[in-house]
């Protein structure tokens with residue numbers, strides 16, 4: 001019989017495949033992916049690693065996920081940055097014109113949710129990405145509900161950080177999530193806590209953070225959940241993301257037309 005550490009090392013090749021598959025899912029490099037135990041934790045690791053200070057502004061949308069907004073409040077009470085909520089347009093999506101009008105030199109983060117938990121709204125994430133890029137403002141996207149429901153491509157969207165969960169549309173095990181951090185932003189991120197996996201202990205007064213998204217991971221991980229997550233991602237990739245999205249759209253059209261008939 002082998003022990004859990006031996007089993008972990010035997011599974012190493014398979015767990016490394018997790019990064020390759022997750023990066024294929026969202027079109028990034030495998031070293032830009034961190035395995036984290038849920039989407040909220042993944043989002044927190046990115047948000048709490050940013051160096052915000054008094055007088056900075058964080059822009060978000062009305063449909064931001066509740067836990068994310070709580071984290072804004074939690075940190076702004078301590079630091080004193082301003083939280084500014086972008087208006088909705090007539091369709092309930094965040095209004096790109098209002099976002100553009102709210103940009104000034106104090107904006108240090110744009111953080112929004114792609115598809116909120118309820119209601120079927122889809123925010124114009126690529127438009128937000130173009131504005132964020134124009135002003136070189138870090139862009140954090142909560143893609144928990146959009147991953148696998150529809151194709152999510154971080155290059156097309158232009159986000160710097162993205163969080164996702166293992167459940168929901170991916171249909172993998174709960175208690176798994178991942179974080180994408182673009183290689184361009186990684187050096188600016190100071191994780192809220194570190195361990196012997198995310199950093200190297202060099203000497204009594206020196207440590208070095210891992211140069212990849214692994215700086216957001218912990219050494220101890222749920223290996224079976226990670227492999228379950230890998231299986232779910234590979235399954236989605238084998239079906240094809242556009243094909244899955246086409247199937248969802250058929251259900252969405254059916255749902256909306258039934259609702260309209262019901263309201264008549």
Ligand SMILES: Cc1ncc(COP(=O)(O)O)c(C=O)c1O
Nearest residue numbers: 038039040065116117142144165
């Ligand atoms: C938009 C959104 N973000 C984040 C989460 C939280 O995900 P997790 O339970 O993996 O932390 C949810 C959960 O449903 C969600 O809908």
